[in-house]
Amino acid sequence: MRVCVIGTGYVGLVTGVCMAEIGHNVICVDKDEQKIKMLFNGKSPIYENGLEELIKSNVTNKNLVFSTELAGAIRSQEIIFICVGTPPLPNGKPDLTALDEVSRLIGSYINGYKVIVNKSTVPIGTANRVKKIIKENLNGEGKGYSFDIVSNPEFLKEGEAVYDAFFPERIVIGSENPKAVEVMKKLYEPLIRQDFSYAVNNINRKSDIPIIITDSTSSELIKYASNAFLATKISFINEVANICERVEANVLDVTYGMGLDSRIGTKFMRAGIGWGGSCFPKDVRALAFTAEEYGASANILNSVILVNNYQRYKVIQKAMDMIGIIEDKIVAVLGIAFKPNTDDTREAPSITVINKLLELGAEVRAYDPIVKSCPKEMDPKATITKDVYEAVKNANLIVLVTEWPEFLNLDFGRIKSLMKMPNIIDGRNMLNKSKLQELGFNYKGIGI
Numbered sequence: 001m002r003v004c005v006i007g008t009g010y011v012g013l014v015t016g017v018c019m020a021e022i023g024h025n026v027i028c029v030d031k032d033e034q035k036i037k038m039l040f041n042g043k044s045p046i047y048e049n050g051l052e053e054l055i056k057s058n059v060t061n062k063n064l065v066f067s068t069e070l071a072g073a074i075r076s077q078e079i080i081f082i083c084v085g086t087p088p089l090p091n092g093k094p095d096l097t098a099l100d101e102v103s104r105l106i107g108s109y110i111n112g113y114k115v116i117v118n119k120s121t122v123p124i125g126t127a128n129r130v131k132k133i134i135k136e137n138l139n140g141e142g143k144g145y146s147f148d149i150v151s152n153p154e155f156l157k158e159g160e161a162v163y164d165a166f167f168p169e170r171i172v173i174g175s176e177n178p179k180a181v182e183v184m185k186k187l188y189e190p191l192i193r194q195d196f197s198y199a200v201n202n203i204n205r206k207s208d209i210p211i212i213i214t215d216s217t218s219s220e221l222i223k224y225a226s227n228a229f230l231a232t233k234i235s236f237i238n239e240v241a242n243i244c245e246r247v248e249a250n251v252l253d254v255t256y257g258m259g260l261d262s263r264i265g266t267k268f269m270r271a272g273i274g275w276g277g278s279c280f281p282k283d284v285r286a287l288a289f290t291a292e293e294y295g296a297s298a299n300i301l302n303s304v305i306l307v308n309n310y311q312r313y314k315v316i317q318k319a320m321d322m323i324g325i326i327e328d329k330i331v332a333v334l335g336i337a338f339k340p341n342t343d344d345t346r347e348a349p350s351i352t353v354i355n356k357l358l359e360l361g362a363e364v365r366a367y368d369p370i371v372k373s374c375p376k377e378m379d380p381k382a383t384i385t386k387d388v389y390e391a392v393k394n395a396n397l398i399v400l401v402t403e404w405p406e407f408l409n410l411d412f413g414r415i416k417s418l419m420k421m422p423n424i425i426d427g428r429n430m431l432n433k434s435k436l437q438e439l440g441f442n443y444k445g446i447g448i
């Protein structure tokens with residue numbers, strides 16, 4: 001099928017590559033010429049395991065084309081994915097400027113029956129908004145043509161996006177018109193059959209991927225409610241972890257014991273410094289905003305946000321307990337990305353922690369295996385080091401913020417000898433507490 005993907009961010013790029021790999025003819029459009037040039041040369045602008053190889057192979061076999069020409073792409077393709085960003089405004093409401101602009105352009109270029117798909121996480125009711133804008137902008141010849149809007153949210157995790165795209169746990173199609181639903185089902189047929197080359201012989205190959213057909217609003221809500229529920233699980237276990245600290249219980253044992261109940265499970269129950277990234281913070285706030293806007297309550301959602309904010313400052317309190325006055329102390333921060341296997345620093349807990357430590361007068365040295373420069377929201381007084389050992393030299397404290405697997409293999413004997421005081425806060429409960437204590441570290445985790 002002929003597919004156009006508008007926007008080559010995380011969602012757009014992975015969607016475009018996935019559609020090309022399963023056999024469709026894909027044009028990915030972006031107005032950023034630099035990005036398109038880069039992609040044309042087979043380079044991915046984002047770090048995502050396996051993505052660059054797939055871009056290269058699909059460009060080579062001509063299933064995948066990158067372009068800045070929106071008009072041509074809309075006219076030649078039958079399915080148009082909208083994958084533009086909807087970043088949060090200061091009040092929590094998503095900014096729909098890019099989405100509105102793209103809808104206007106789609107309206108003015110339409111030249112036949114098109115299925116317009118909202119793939120980005122968009123506010124409840126956006127399908128109707130896009131429909132209205134496209135209708136208003138149909139001009140001249142276009143007035144005789146028809147289109148349908150489909151909500152088809154993505155459930156990709158950064159760092160595992162390629163895997164999630166090829167082996168989804170469900171496909172949600174929200175539309176008011178059965179004709180559009182049939183087009184979408186046909187589009188996803190190779191994915192359901194799992195007979196494309198990436199899946200054949202892959203141990204992760206799935207069978208019976210469910211397709212959920214619903215109305216567009218329910219589809220939009222499935223996405224928000226899923227992310228908000230996952231964030232709620234994490235905030236819940238973090239609250240339990242804080243209780244564990246007071247009553248001297250161990251949150252790892254508590255989680256294990258709870259998780260064996262299959263109704264609860266152990267996934268997204270890792271206590272720590274809390275959630276960040278480009279999705280959970282934005283989506284929980286947006287859902288709370290929608291609830292309040294429509295006169296429903298958002299008590300749980302607002303508490304989930306509060307617990308998460310508190311969790312970051314709890315780490316600062318722990319630092320104070322360990323080293324007293326922060327002023328003039330050296331703190332090494334391990335991990336800057338919001339989670340491992342990504343270079344994404346959006347709403348990363350590291351930013352809050354580092355900025356607060358600097359505000360309190362500490363010297364902060366941060367190390368991350370992939371992030372090699374100070375994110376723009378981070379106080380530039382933080383020094384980014386080339387390795388962990390440089391970061392910990394003469395340090396009074398280590399704060400581990402991101403659970404990069406390589407931190408498990410560090411030489412903690414050497415680290416201890418380099419530090420001024422062997423204090424460590426493990427914000428992800430990833431290190432071996434008793435081993436570190438044997439080495440002479442003063443160790444604090446979260447709820448353990």
Ligand code: UGA
Pocket residue numbers: 121154155156157158159227230234267268269270271272273274275276277278279280338339
């Ligand atoms: C999340 C969802 O997991 C995806 O299903 C969804 O498609 C995506 O948002 C999106 O809306 O685009 P992502 O933001 O990439 O994916 O990251 P997650 O792996 O979900 O982690 C989110 C945050 O929760 C991270 O800061 C992570 O460190 C934290 N987390 C996760 C915990 O603190 N504890 C856990 O047990 C799990």
